[in-house]
Amino acid sequence: MTLTELRYIVAVARERHFGRAAEACFVSQPTLSVAIKKLEEELEIKLFERGGSEVSVTPLGDEIVRQAQATLESAASIKEIARRGKDPLAGPLRLGVIYTIGPYLLPELVRHTIERVPQMPLLLQENFTVRLLEMLRTGELDCAILAEPFPDTGLAIAPLYDEPFMVAVPVKHPLATRSGISSAELKQETMLLLGNGHCFRDHVLEVCPEFARFASDAEGIRKSFEGSSLETIKHMVASGMGITVVPQLSIPRPEASQGAPLVGYIPFTDPVPTRRVVLAWRRSFTRYEAIAALRNAIYACRLSGVKRLTA
Incomplete structure (x- = not known):
């Protein structure tokens, strides 16, 4: 053998x-x-x-x-x-990230990692939570950035931040002028959701269970659309097809906006729904310094509007 x-x-x-x-x-x-x-x-x-x-x-x-x-x-x-023994940080680190975090965290994270630990390049993989957990188990990945909850697989976990949700509406929508919205107020709206497999879809359905009623004659949601990415859904919100719920870090920064915005982002009133984002790795993974360096690089990112966690 x-x-x-x-x-x-x-x-x-x-x-x-x-x-x-x-x-x-x-x-x-x-x-x-x-x-x-x-x-x-x-x-x-x-x-x-x-x-x-x-x-x-x-x-x-x-x-x-x-x-x-x-x-x-x-x-x-x-x-x-x-x-x-030669360099604790030498060699690539294979990092997985779920789809609703990758586009908003990775560009800045990669830059900070290159600046801080150039000898530790990141090999990146975007995927669904269930697939990333399987890749962690089989050793295809060293670590992954995920949103709780997910099945307990005996992984080591370090909390990164708590991220609030926001409501995205067309700028001409009646709700666009509001300073805060409760989940109950969204029941009668046309809701645009991520498709099955996205954990963020499950998070939204936990906040507003009424969104699970897809029948056109169902009380509450009149119709729904399932998109493959948050960016696709935000474009559909901009076109006036409905509203959606998004994580805080997916909101475009003011300096990135071109022209007049077509989407308005409104916070939830208390209790504000959030998701906890964590870094997970196999307990048998021995590069502790690499995990610490990656976490420090994540904290070096701006992470606007989220609550950083250090425990």
């Missing part, structure tokens, strides 16, 4: 496809298949069910894949320990 064989079975379990797993490991498919068959013969068990267009992991195979991942991480940590 070799680390290379363990790397192959982890890749197949992740990709659910021998061809894609071989590409991810930079080997030919026959090479990968022969190695896995050899390992199955050595262990005298079947790791994968091969049938149809997708490969599935057997129950026993799933346990072995998890142990293989832990073994690969332990082997990688040996190199990390040696590297930390």
Whole structure:
């Protein structure tokens, strides 16, 4: 049994496809298949069910894949320990970010990271929460910036900030002149929401459960639109199609505005809905200095309107 064989079975379990797993490991498919068959013969068990267009992991195979991942991480940590002896921050850091944070935090975060720790480039991945958690578990990512709550996966977590929500309305909307809006006042409005898979959609539905009623004759929301990104939805708000709820950091800064604004942003009245944004990483990840450096770089960003957390 070799680390290379363990790397192959982890890749197949992740990709659910021998061809894609071989590409991810930079080997030919026959090479990968022969190695896995050899390992199955050595262990005298079947790791994968091969049938149809997708490969599935057997129950026993799933346990072995998890142990293989832990073994690969332990082997990688040996190199990390040696590297930390020379420079604790040397080498790239693989960072995941959810879609409703990435566009508003990453540009400034990358700049601060380059300035502070140029020897630690960020390898970035934007995705849904559930996919980022899976990538953390399998070792494809070192850490991720997420919004709570999410399933408890035994990760180490450091809180970053609490971010209030705002209501985005067309500038000519009757609500645009208000200094504050309660969630109850939004029941009769046309609401534009992110599509399924976005955790921010779930946050909005928690604030205003009425938004989950999509039928045109439902009491409350007359109609709804599901968008793929907050920026798409904000453009639709600007065109007068409805209103939406957005996180504070997604609001354009005044210096970035060109011409007269088409969207107005109004705060909620108390109690103001918020989301907690955290940095999460595997407890087995050994580059503690890299996590601390990343968190410091995040705090160096402006983060206007949010409550920074240091606990």
